[in-house]
Amino acid sequence: MIHITKNAKKYIQKLLSQKNQDKNIRITITHPGTPYAECILEYFPKNAIQPNDIAIKFQKFSLYTHKSFISYLKHAKIHLKQDKYASQLILNAPKIFKEKINQHTTKLNNKEKTLLLKNINSFVKSNINPILLNHRGTIEIIDINKDMKILIKFHGSCNGCAMSTHTLKEGIEKKLLKNFPELHGVQDITEHQYHHTPFFDY
Numbered sequence: 305m306i307h308i309t310k311n312a313k314k315y316i317q318k319l320l321s322q323k324n325q326d327k328n329i330r331i332t333i334t335h336p337g338t339p340y341a342e343c344i345l346e347y348f349p350k351n352a353i354q355p356n357d358i359a360i361k362f363q364k365f366s367l368y369t370h371k372s373f374i375s376y377l378k379h380a381k382i383h384l385k386q387d388k389y390a391s392q393l394i395l396n397a398p399k400i401f402k403e404k405i406n407q408h409t410t411k412l413n414n415k416e417k418t419l420l421l422k423n424i425n426s427f428v429k430s431n432i433n434p435i436l437l438n439h440r441g442t443i444e445i446i447d448i449n450k451d452m453k454i455l456i457k458f459h460g461s462c463n464g465c466a467m468s469t470h471t472l473k474e475g476i477e478k479k480l481l482k483n484f485p486e487l488h489g490v491q492d493i494t495e496h497q498y499h500h501t502p503f504f505d506y
Contacts, residue, residue, distance in 0.1 A: 305377055306360055306367070310383040310395060317364055324351060330357075331369040333400055334482055336376050341400040343380075345393055349411045350480065372485045376400045376466070417448055424454065427483060430477055436462060452488040454480060 308316070322325065327430075332344045348368075358374055359366040369377065380397035410419070419468040425445050433442045441462030456476070458468055465471070477490040 306380045306382060308362065308382045309384060311386075312382045313362065313364075315384050315391060315393065316382075320365055320498065323431070328353070329365075329367050331377065331395065332482075333369075333373045333376055333397070335478070336373065336485070337435055337488070343374075343395045343397050343400060344437045345382075345395055355479070362492065368483050381467050399455070412448075413454075419443065420484070421448060422484070424480065424484060432479060435475075436460075441465070446493060448487075449491070452486065453491045454487055455487075455491050455493050456505075458492065458496070463494055468492065470495070 316329065319328070326349065326493050327347045328350050330346055330348045332346060334342045334344065353368060354370075358371045359368055359428050360377075377397055378399055380395060380399075382393055382395050387395050396500045417486055428443060428445055439461055441460040442460060443462065444457045444459060446457055456472075457463075458465070462468055462471065468485050472490060472492050480490055482486055488498045
């Protein structure tokens with residue numbers, strides 16, 4: 305699935321050794337299947353492995369990623385870029401910009417959907433609505449559609465705000481997709497009322 309060059313393998317082993325073997329390396333993909341997709345290699349504690357994480361095993365170490373990212377990592381390659389000043393791991397994953405075949409998400413049962421909605425609502429209440437409330441607005445999570453997009457409604461000053469689309473794409477959607485990679489997007493179903501003059505700057 306992922307090809308790692310010999311030099312890159314040695315470098316990863318060295319990095320993990322320097323971290324006293326208490327860390328793993330995770331591959332995260334932000335905005336997969338979009339023109340803004342990006343792969344990130346990052347440390348995380350060994351005790352932070354999640355139930356939906358998949359271990360991609362190599363001879364002396366494993367890389368971890370969320371199961372929803374696996375199809376994007378086909379034909380990915382990690383190599384080491386070095387110069388006299390620094391060394392850097394480079395991850396190339398050509399399929400991150402291509403929509404994957406959505407197999408597991410179309411089979412989301414009612415129990416899984418209910419749990420996912422509960423977790424998303426909790427995240428919104430803790431991490432998104434407190435910011436929106438500073439500008440007298442909130443969002444409401446309505447449902448998850450068959451395309452795994454979250455349906456939301458704006459309330460308060462966010463309803464009818466000229467910046468609501470920017471807020472949705474650059475703030476809300478980025479946060480939700482980063483924390484819930486099984487989602488494929490966020491869709492605003494608000495019937496915006498433009499008779500008042502709301503404002504918002506995310």
